[in-house]
Amino acid sequence: xxxxxxxxxxxxxxxxxxxxxxxxxxxxxxxxxxxxxxxxxxxxxxxxxxxxxxxxxxxxxxxxxxxxxxxxxxxxxxxxxxxxxxxxxxxxxxxxxxxxxxxxxxxxxxxxxxxxxxxxxxxxxxxxxxxxxxxxxxxxxxxxxxxxxxxxxxxxxxxxxxxxxxxxxxxxxxxxxxxxxxxxxxxxxxxxxxxxxxxxxxxxxxxxxxxxxxxxxxxxxxxxxxxxxxxxxxx
Numbered sequence: 001x002x003x004x005x006x007x008x009x010x011x012x013x014x015x016x017x018x019x020x021x022x023x024x025x026x027x028x029x030x031x032x033x034x035x036x037x038x039x040x041x042x043x044x045x046x047x048x049x050x051x052x053x054x055x056x057x058x059x060x061x062x063x064x065x066x067x068x069x070x071x072x073x074x075x076x077x078x079x080x081x082x083x084x085x086x087x088x089x090x091x092x093x094x095x096x097x098x099x100x101x102x103x104x105x106x107x108x109x110x111x112x113x114x115x116x117x118x119x120x121x122x123x124x125x126x127x128x129x130x131x132x133x134x135x136x137x138x139x140x141x142x143x144x145x146x147x148x149x150x151x152x153x154x155x156x157x158x159x160x161x162x163x164x165x166x167x168x169x170x171x172x173x174x175x176x177x178x179x180x181x182x183x184x185x186x187x188x189x190x191x192x193x194x195x196x197x198x199x200x201x202x203x204x205x206x207x208x209x210x211x212x213x214x215x216x217x218x219x220x221x222x223x224x225x226x227x228x229x230x231x232x233x234x235x
Contacts, residue, residue, distance in 0.1 A: 012053055017108045022096035029053060033109070035095045037081035045081035047072075049095065049104075054219045055112045059093075071220065074104070075155035076175050087176065089155070113154075133216060134194040134208035138163050142170045143181035150176075150195065157216040165223060 012031050018024055023034030027050075035049035045063035052058070059077040061069040069080055074089040083092050090105040097107070104110060133151035138160070140147060149160040159175040166173065171181045196202035210216055217229035 012051070012112070013108055020098045021107075022099075023048065031109075033095050035059060035077075035093055035104070036101070037078050037083050037089075037093050038101075039082035040084060042082040045077070047077055049074075049093075049109070051109050051112065052219070053112055055214070056218065056220055057110075057113055058220060073155050073158050073175075076159070079175055132195070132197060132208050133157065133210050134196055134202070134204065136160055136194075137191065138169055140171045140181060141168050145171070145181065145183075145185040146191070147171060147174060147179065148186060148191075151216065154215045158218060161216065161218065161221070161223075161226075 018031065018033070021033045023032070025032040025048075030050045030052045032048055032050045034046065036044050036046045038044050045061065047059045047061040047063070050058045050060075057074050059072045059074060061067050061072060061077060061080060063069075063081065069077075072080060074093050075087070078087075078089040078092050085092070090110065091103045093104045094101040095104060095107060095109070096102070136149045136151065137146040138149060139145070149156065149163065151157045151160055156176065163169045163173065171179050171183070192201045194202065194208065196205065196208035198205055198207045202208055212225075212229045217226050219226070219230050221227075
């Protein structure tokens, strides 16, 4: 059976690996289970997690009957739930196994996500061996201040990617930090530091500029950039 999106759901995981998980559903190229994230203030936010063979993870939120949040990354779902200690979605997002809440990190469901992270194109790896994407900035539509997006993993890249597509992006939409339009903008001297391992003040080089990899391109996104990358990588 071919790898990636073409892999059928029946071959993603062994039946015994999933048999005790609540809300199990198998699709043409994914498996789906009940998931959630707990906030001490708001309680449990429940959703449905889809796991694709490509490594992509997608959550449809069902925290309230009228919730419209769909196709969230686990990190975005964690933030949406109101979890106080965010940025640890692998531990904070849980699924139900044998009636108990089990952190996602302790299940088999991250197998393809972890594989995709390890096998992503390494042509622009930094000195620490990890994929390197330079920090980017987006201007808030409301206050016109530029906000920094760090692109160290797939969740951060997806947050930046979605923000770029949103012509009305505002500070309040930021997925990882709680910022408002009243917060100060970074100084110009600080903005020149973009995270390049070759030079702190690099203006763009082959070390820190990525033109497309499995971390910053998304098979479930309909934009032309992602469609072209997905088409080329599977051809």
